[in-house]
Amino acid sequence: MNLPTVVIIGRTNVGKSAIFNRLTESGKALISAIAGTTRDYNVDLVEWQKKSFNLIDTGGVDVSSLKKSIEELLFDQGQAKKQSQIKEGKIQPLLIEKEIIKQTKTALKKADLILLVVDGQAGLLPIERQLALVVKKLNKPVILVCNKIDNLKWQYRPNEFFKLGLGKPWAVSAANGSGTGDLLDEVVKKIKMPKGKKKISIETEKIKVAVIGKPNVGKSSLVNKILGENRVIVSPLPQTTREPQDTEIFFKNQKIILIDTAGLRKKGKIEPGLEKMATKKTLNVIRSADVVLLVTEAHQQLTRQDNYLAGLLKESGRGIIIVANKWDLLGANDEKMTDHIVAYYQNHFPFLNFAPIIFISAYTGRNVKNILEQVLAVHQEQNKRLDQKDLNEFLKEITGKHKPVPAKGLGRPKIYSLVQTRIKPPEFIASIHHEYTLHFSYLRFLENQLRKHFGFIGTPIRIRVKKQANR
Template sequence: MKQAEQAMKDADLLLLVIDLMEGATPVDKELIKKIIAQGFKEKIIFVGNKAETAKLKKYDNSIYRLGLGEPLFVSAASGSGTGDLLDKILKKLPNKKLSVSKIKEDYPIIKIVLLGKPNVGKSSLLNSILRENQVIVSDIPHTTREAHDTEFIYQDQKFIIIDTAGLRKKSKVQPNSLEKKSINKSLAALKQGDVAILVTEVNKKIDAQDKKITQEILESGKSVIIVANKWDLISDKETNTIKEYENYYRQTFPYLWWAPIIFISAKYHLRTRKLLDLAKEIKKAREIKISDSQLDKFLKQKIKQHQPSRGKGLKNPYIYKIIQDKTNPPHFIIYVNDPTILHFSYIRFLQNNLRKKFNIIGTPIQIELKKWKNKNI
């Protein structure tokens, strides 16, 4: 309740929404008592929702015993009454101007999406980064139901962090439930981001659901940071403890060998802001543009070091050229005599060396093979 009480104190208005059909619940009554006791009654706009259904029946009379008078009747489903509600809001805010804030062009933006299973500490991590309790944190899973965007500036860099609902196994989620809708919104939020932060609990084993989430991230083409949260719960640490845990994560996520791993404690603010510095480096790597001349030189060096290996057939592969045609993430085209015969291990060899040579960290590198034709270049 601390965050809610602080929000009520900071707010100019409080919209108290009651279900007209259900009437005032014990929770509603208790909440209103607290609001009035704290002197916030004048901030309240009393709203009765589901008027489209309630008008066919009698309203529950309990709403009139709350001491707030008659509510403003609206229908969120049809939009009925929302215009009157807006008029009332504007009337109660005579000295306030409603405006849409515009992001300054001189500030680049990095969008970070927090993903993970329920109760792994995503909201705690966000609060730790901000050093404020802006997000409700609880030991009860699914406290975060919606994806929340938080915008701030850190070291002259504008960040937007999207805190998402926890992702459980599909078999445990009801098809038309609020949780299902929240999960869909979480996955939609992933598409909006630049860097996905996978939050895990270091004191628990990585399971199939953690791996499922990484697959969603990989398919999205987003950059990744793996966070091992709750490092404070690991007792009897020694100098090699962190290396042992890192090896475990690497073995569990072998396909994310290129993703940085950082061990944090959101509870005690341990290394949480280092994530922002790392995200800046990764954003730079996502947007890297390597010139054709640099890539020509790189390719000649690598072929001299290791000749292209054959995958199948009798014909030897020959690489003519490599170019970069896209960013976010970096995408390269390799022109060869026959795309079907170059061994996949050689493609991995080139990916690895592109990372090392041009410092492409935390982001996937996409490589496409094409048959060489002079007219393509």
């Protein structure tokens, strides 16, 4: 059942993302004093008074560009005779700003209700009068939100915004949360819930899939190709994506949350400020993901940074799929070429030999459809739990063929038992006599044999040694 959509708009730096984070009770949107911090629009679920709706935070652009988004939407819908009725000279936005305009236009098209945010401390500006006139032409419900009313000093500032003709300005402070409860009360009054069942089921099992890689390897292009829409901004400029972008999709009746992240660079090259904040968010996304797509460039040599990212993933315990993008730039793509590059990747990432490699082109769409199939397969392997009887037979077979090797001393250890203790990632405990040790190479042998017998494709395996008294 489709939920109502509420879209936040406003000029740059009025606190749209701060309001988004406050209403969704999340820290998803990146916040800074730099105008235009938000580029891709953020979407999250809000629940209030037993009602639910999707909240969209749009990218930061100047008012002229925001008006352009609205006017283009009006033109597309046939609600305006001219594409632009506001004569301010020709606007030539940069490539990224053009994409932000497209995304804002897409968000407004989905909107059932609009939250127009203004800055109460800055007061009413002439450009906001012009913006209000254009917003009215959308013929959609609008709530005027007067932000930054952080204390009594500013309590009378919202009154001047009555001049916009959009009704009561709702005084809020995204910084301390005051007024946001009253605002949500008004939002749920204005939105129309879909007909049908009164209660909407939202909590279903989902797989979180994070898309990571160096800057400009094609992560956002890949996400857009999977989704079939321009959900995230794509440009030739590195670091275009700043905030993790969550999009919910269904594939074979399975809910998947696809998360596009900011490109990760070497620690020494990460600039303070926005890039550092974006990097921190990306690392948090990796920790909370179920499966991670490591995106690389098939036509380029792998780098130390690729190696660093692969190491991060190995330690994270997440399911891993290596995605070799830009396959179309290789020219020849026969079976011999594929085998050669698979061998190259396995040689470069020996500690990820369990991760499947998919060769794709986000530009042409080659093999992109196979990624979600592989995500389901890896997720299933992460959740695999072996029967103890099968493990007992496995241990007897492999220790009979290859005796355990001690880490030190002459005594040969005996593994009493091998028990699976958890999933995601699968973890096992090998119990030995307390006077003996087990060489790390034998643990690696155990892992390889577990994979050979039981699969575990795309998921790390952890094996711990437990020492026991005499048995």
